[in-house]
Amino acid sequence: MLTKSVNPINCILMILVFSLCSCAITHQPAESLFTQDEAASLDxxxxxxxxxxxxxNQNLMGSRSASTGPRIExxxxxxKSTxxxxxxxxxxPSDMSVIFTKRKDGNPVDMSSLEVVGKKGWLKQSLxxxxxxxxxxEEIKATNMPIPKGKFHLQVSIADTGGLKTVENYLLIVK
Structure with a gap:
C-alpha cells in the first residue's frame, strides 16, 4: 500500500488562502458614494x-411639500430636523438603510423609478x-459605504406603479 504524507505547512497555507479568498468575496468594500472630484464639485x-x-431656503426647505407617492423612511x-x-x-464609512413603503390605499412602490441625486444649485450628479x-x-441596505467628508445636498425620489411620486431633500454632513 502506497501512502503519501501530507506536509502540514501546505495544509495551513491552503486553509489561509481559502480563508482570505472567502473574506474577499463576502466582504468587498463598497463603492464610494462620490468620487473625490464629484465630492469637491458638490460640497x-x-x-x-x-x-x-x-x-x-431655496433648495432644502423651499422644496418641501406634501407628497402622495411612496414614503421614504x-x-x-x-x-435630524434642523x-x-x-x-x-x-x-x-457609513451604513445606510432606506425603506420605501406604499401609502395607505396607494399602489405598490416602483423601485425602478428610484433616483438619488447629489445637487449643488443647478449642478446635478446622479448617484x-x-x-x-x-x-x-423595497429597501436600500448598504454597509461600510465610503463617503468623502463634506456637506452635501441629496435628493431622493421614488414613484409608485400608478405614477405618484415622492421627492425628498436631505442635507448629508460627513465628518
Missing part, C-alpha cells in the same frame, strides 16, 4: 452666510447606479 461647505441661507444614519431641513450626520447593488426588495 456645500464653501457656501457661508447669506449664500448658505439662500441655498437652504431613512432608518440609518439617523435623520434649521437646514432634514439632516443626516455620519462618518465614513442612483451606486445604490442599485444595495437594493433588496
Amino acid at each position: 456645500l461647505n464653501q457656501l457661508q452666510g447669506k449664500s448658505w441661507d439662500d441655498y437652504v 431613512i432608518k440609518y444614519p439617523l435623520i 434649521n437646514s431641513g432634514p439632516t443626516i450626520e455620519t462618518t465614513s 442612483t447606479d451606486k445604490f442599485r447593488p444595495y437594493i433588496k426588495g
Whole structure:
C-alpha cells in the first residue's frame, strides 16, 4: 500500500488562502458614494452666510411639500430636523438603510423609478447606479459605504406603479 504524507505547512497555507479568498468575496468594500472630484464639485461647505441661507431656503426647505407617492423612511444614519431641513450626520464609512413603503390605499412602490441625486444649485450628479447593488426588495441596505467628508445636498425620489411620486431633500454632513 502506497501512502503519501501530507506536509502540514501546505495544509495551513491552503486553509489561509481559502480563508482570505472567502473574506474577499463576502466582504468587498463598497463603492464610494462620490468620487473625490464629484465630492469637491458638490460640497456645500464653501457656501457661508447669506449664500448658505439662500441655498437652504431655496433648495432644502423651499422644496418641501406634501407628497402622495411612496414614503421614504431613512432608518440609518439617523435623520435630524434642523434649521437646514432634514439632516443626516455620519462618518465614513457609513451604513445606510432606506425603506420605501406604499401609502395607505396607494399602489405598490416602483423601485425602478428610484433616483438619488447629489445637487449643488443647478449642478446635478446622479448617484442612483451606486445604490442599485444595495437594493433588496423595497429597501436600500448598504454597509461600510465610503463617503468623502463634506456637506452635501441629496435628493431622493421614488414613484409608485400608478405614477405618484415622492421627492425628498436631505442635507448629508460627513465628518
